[in-house]
Amino acid sequence: MYLRELSVSVSTMFARGLKRKCDQEEVTEGFGTVPSYSLQRQSLLDMSLVKLQLCHMLVEPNLCRSVLIANTVRQIQEEMSRDGVWHPGAPQGAGRAPLDRLVSTEVLCRTARGPHGEQAVPESGESPSQTPAPGLCTVSLAQELRDPESGLWEMDSPRESRASFSKSLDQIFETLESKPPGSMEELLSDVESSYYDLDTVLTGVVSGSKPGLCGGLEGFTTAPSPPSSGCKSDLAELDHVVEILVET
Amino acid sequence: MGVSVLSKSMPVQENQPWVSGTPADIISTVEFNHTGELLATGDKGGRVVIFQREPESKNAPHSQGEYDVYSTFQSHEPEFDYLKSLEIEEKINKIKWLPQQNAAHSLLSTNDKTIKLWKITERDKRPEGYNLKDEEGKLKDLSTVTSLQVPVLKPMDLMVEVSPRRIFANGHTYHINSISVNSDCETYMSADDLRINLWHLAITDRSFNIVDIKPANMEDLTEVITASEFHPHHCNLFVYSSSKGSLRLCDMRAAALCDKHSKLFEEPEDPSNRSFFSEIISSVSDVKFSHSGRYMLTRDYLTVKVWDLNMEARPIETYQVHDYLRSKLCSLYESDCIFDKFECAWNGSDSVIMTGAYNNFFRMFDRNTKRDVTLEASRESSKPRAVLKPRRVCLGGKRRRDDISVDSLDFTKKILHTAWHPAENIIAIAATNNLYIFQDKVNADAH
Numbered sequence: 183m184y185l186r187e188l189s190v191s192v193s194t195m196f197a198r199g200l201k202r203k204c205d206q207e208e209v210t211e212g213f214g215t216v217p218s219y220s221l222q223r224q225s226l227l228d229m230s231l232v233k234l235q236l237c238h239m240l241v242e243p244n245l246c247r248s249v250l251i252a253n254t255v256r257q258i259q260e261e262m263s264r265d266g267v268w269h270p271g272a273p274q275g276a277g278r279a280p281l282d283r284l285v286s287t288e289v290l291c292r293t294a295r296g297p298h299g300e301q302a303v304p305e306s307g308e309s310p311s312q313t314p315a316p317g318l319c320t321v322s323l324a325q326e327l328r329d330p331e332s333g334l335w336e337m338d339s340p341r342e343s344r345a346s347f348s349k350s351l352d353q354i355f356e357t358l359e360s361k362p363p364g365s366m367e368e369l370l371s372d373v374e375s376s377y378y379d380l381d382t383v384l385t386g387v388v389s390g391s392k393p394g395l396c397g398g399l400e401g402f403t404t405a406p407s408p409p410s411s412g413c414k415s416d417l418a419e420l421d422h423v424v425e426i427l428v429e430t
Numbered sequence: 431m432g433v434s435v436l437s438k439s440m441p442v443q444e445n446q447p448w449v450s451g452t453p454a455d456i457i458s459t460v461e462f463n464h465t466g467e468l469l470a471t472g473d474k475g476g477r478v479v480i481f482q483r484e485p486e487s488k489n490a491p492h493s494q495g496e497y498d499v500y501s502t503f504q505s506h507e508p509e510f511d512y513l514k515s516l517e518i519e520e521k522i523n524k525i526k527w528l529p530q531q532n533a534a535h536s537l538l539s540t541n542d543k544t545i546k547l548w549k550i551t552e553r554d555k556r557p558e559g560y561n562l563k564d565e566e567g568k569l570k571d572l573s574t575v576t577s578l579q580v581p582v583l584k585p586m587d588l589m590v591e592v593s594p595r596r597i598f599a600n601g602h603t604y605h606i607n608s609i610s611v612n613s614d615c616e617t618y619m620s621a622d623d624l625r626i627n628l629w630h631l632a633i634t635d636r637s638f639n640i641v642d643i644k645p646a647n648m649e650d651l652t653e654v655i656t657a658s659e660f661h662p663h664h665c666n667l668f669v670y671s672s673s674k675g676s677l678r679l680c681d682m683r684a685a686a687l688c689d690k691h692s693k694l695f696e697e698p699e700d701p702s703n704r705s706f707f708s709e710i711i712s713s714v715s716d717v718k719f720s721h722s723g724r725y726m727l728t729r730d731y732l733t734v735k736v737w738d739l740n741m742e743a744r745p746i747e748t749y750q751v752h753d754y755l756r757s758k759l760c761s762l763y764e765s766d767c768i769f770d771k772f773e774c775a776w777n778g779s780d781s782v783i784m785t786g787a788y789n790n791f792f793r794m795f796d797r798n799t800k801r802d803v804t805l806e807a808s809r810e811s812s813k814p815r816a817v818l819k820p821r822r823v824c825l826g827g828k829r830r831r832d833d834i835s836v837d838s839l840d841f842t843k844k845i846l847h848t849a850w851h852p853a854e855n856i857i858a859i860a861a862t863n864n865l866y867i868f869q870d871k872v873n874a875d876a877h
Contacts, residue, residue: 226706229764242516242542245604245623246654246673247769250710253652257706 220267227258457860459847463527463535466851469497469858470537471865472522476506478539480550481867497867501550501590506541518543524609526618528631536595538618542605545620547596547631555583601627601637608658614665621658621670624651628682640688641670641680656771657716663723667692675712675730677737695726695737697744707759707768715771720780721852727783729774732756734785734795749795749802752787754825754836767841775850775857786845789834790861791821807845807859807866818868 230251454475461470469481482500509518520541528536528547535550559581564570604622611618619628619640626641641658645651658670666682678691699708711731718727726737728745732753735745751772755762762768767788774785786792787804795802804821824833847860855870 223706226760226763233766242511242514242518242605244769246656246713247766249651249654250673250713250769253709254706256652257709 220265223258223262227255227262230255230258452863455863457847457863457865458521458523459525460849460858460860460865461525461527461537462849462851462858463537464529464852466853466856468500468527468535469849469867470525470527470539471858471860472505472525472539474519474521476504476508476520476522476541478503478505478522478525478537478548481865501592503548503592505539505546505548506544509543523606526609526611528611529615531615538609538611540606540609540620543599543602545598545601545606545609545629546594547598549593549595551591551593553589553591554585554587556586557581558584596631596634598629598634598637601629607656610658610660610668612660612665613663617665619658619660619668621655623654626655626658626668626670626688638686640682640686642687642689656714659717659719661723662719662721669717669719669726671714671717671728673713674709675714677714677717677726677728679739693739693742695742695745697735703756705759707763710763710768711759716773718774718776720776721778722780725780727774727776729772729785731768731770731772734774734783736783736797747797749783749793751785751793752823754823758836762841765841767844770844770846772844772846773848775848777850777855778853784848784850784857786848786859788841788844789839790843790845791823792845792848792859805868807861807864807868809864 233251234248234255454473454477456474457471458474459470459472462468463470467483469483471479471481473479479499480501481497483495483497486495505522506520508520510516511518518541522539522541524538524540526538528538530536533551537548537550539546539548558565559579561575561578561581562570562572598620601620602622602625604624606620606622608621609618610621616632617628617630619626620637621627621641624642624644625639627637628640629637641655643653643655652674654673656671656673658668661667661669667679668682669677669679671677675696677695679693679695680688681692682688684690684692699712714728714730716727716729719725720727724739725746726739728735728737729751732755733751734749736747737745759768772786774783776783781798782794782796784792784794790807791804792807793802793804804823805818806821819832822830822833823839824830824835826835829835843862845859845861849858851857857868859866859868
C-alpha cells in the first residue's frame, strides 16, 4: 500500500512541478512520510536509465523515444548538478554491480504500481515479511543509490561491453563490405549513426571516456576515408577484436 | 453539433473470425482517397486492405453507401538488415493515395525503410474467341481451325488487380514516419527521424535530401523529426514537426537544403506546468494542413492545437484531449504510454477536428461552437445503426451513472489512427485490430 502511494505522490510532484523540499528530508523518518523530492527524482532517473538500457531488441529501437528519454535524463542530471547532489567524477561503483542496481530499480517500479500479482521480494533481502518489505526496499535503495550514483553508468559490465563490441564490429563490416557507388558516401557518413551510440552517449557524457578497446574501434569507424586505404592496420585490429569476441 | 452517428463495425480480415490479440492484425494506418470512395488500411503484418463504398441503392434507401472489402494484398514483408543485425518491421507506417489520373487507383505505402507505389486496377471483361488458343489457353490443333474470328470482350466477374509499380528503397537510414504527396502530383516526400527526402514518383534510384537535422556528432542529438506534410496547394511549401514541439514551415524555392526554416511555430512553455515530462508531452505526434491550406493541426500528448500559418508565436486554438492524465504522467512514462503517437484529422470543411485517446475513446471538437464530444469505438456499444452515446471521464467527485473514472481507463485500448472522409461526415476509426466506420445520422436520414 505504501509504495502505491509513493507512486502517486511521485507523479503528482513531478507533474505539477512543485517546488522541491529541502534535501534533508529522507524516507528514513518513517513509512508514513512522502518521500523527498530528491528521492523521487532519483527514482525517475533510474527508471529512465533502465528504459534506455532495456533496448537490446531484435528490431531497431525507436529513436524518438530514446532521444526524449535521454533528454529527460540530461534534465535531471543538470538539476542534480545545480543542487550539488551529483558529481560527474564520482568514484567508481563500490559494492554491488551496476546491473544489480538496475534490477532493484525495476523491482521498485513494479511494486510501486500496486497489486499486480507479484509482490517481489526486494533484492537486498533485508526484511522478513511482505508488508513492510516495500518500504524497507525503498530505504535501502535510497541509501545505496545516493552514494556511488555514477556507478550506474559505468560501462564495465560484461553485457554492456559485449553489446557495444558487436555494434562496433557491425560498423567495421559495414565499411569493409563493397557497396554500390551511389550509396557509399551515405554509408560511410552514417557509420557512427547506430542507435547504440546513444547508449554510449550517456556513458560518454558522464565518464568522459570509454574503455580502451572501444575507443580504438571508435576511431576506426568514424574515418571518412574509403575503406581501401589503411586496410592492413584495420584488419589487424579487426582480428584482435574477433579474437576477443570468440573467447567471450 | 449533430454528431449523433450511425455505426457499422467490421473486422479488417473479413474471411477470418475476429481473433483478439493477433499482433499482425493491428491496424497501423487509415487513409481515405481523395473522393472518399476508397478507404485503405495498413496493418502490422504488412498487409493493406482497401474498402470501397458501395453506391447508394434506390431499393434500400437506408443502406447509405457502406464500405466493403475491395482488395487485400501483402505490401511489405519482414526483412533483416544483416549489417546492423536488426529486423526491419513489415508494419505499414503510412499510406497515401495519389490523385486519380485514369481508371486505375494508385497509392504509396511505406514501412520503416521502403516506400512502394501500388497500382490498383479493375478487370471486368476478358477477351474470348482466340484463333490459336482455346478457352483454357492451350494451343488449338490447327487442323480444326477453319475460319478466322475476331476475339470479343465479354464481361466477367470483377477482378481487382494490384501490382507494385515502383519500389523506393535505400533512401533512409532511420525509420520513416511520414510520406506526403505533393500537389504537383509528380513528387512526394518521405521523412524519417532525422532527414526528409524528395522523390519523383517515376524515379526510384535517386532522391533529393531536403532536410537534414542530423548533428555532426550524434552525442549532440536532442531533437528528431516526428511528422511532415506538403502544403495542399503550394507545391513549394511543406511543414515538419519535432519532438520538442516546434513546427517548421519550409520553402523549397529558398534553397536546395531546407535546413533553415521559413517560419518557426513554437508556443512558449507554461512555467506553471513545468515538470520533467514537459518536453515529452510537447512532442508533436502528428501535423495536418487544413483543406483550405490556411491552418495546421497538431497533436501532442495532451492537446490538439490549431495554428494559423500567419502567426508563429502561438496556436490560435488549443483543445484539451484528456487533461485528466496530467497528474498521471509519471506512471504513463513508466508504462511507455507517454510515447504513444496519436494522429489527428480535419473534417472536409475544416470546422471539426478529431483525435483518438485511450479506452477506445475518440474526441471531436467543433471549432465554431467550441463544443466537444467523447465517443467510444467498441463492439459492445456499436451495433449497426446504433447511435453512439457520448462518454464522460470523471475525475472523482460527482459521478454520473455511465461515467468512467480515470483509474479504470484501459490504456491498452488506444485509438492512434483516425481518418475523416474528404467531403462527408464519415469517419474511420482504428481500434487495435478493428476498423470502425461511423456515418453522420443526418446524412443517412436525408437519403
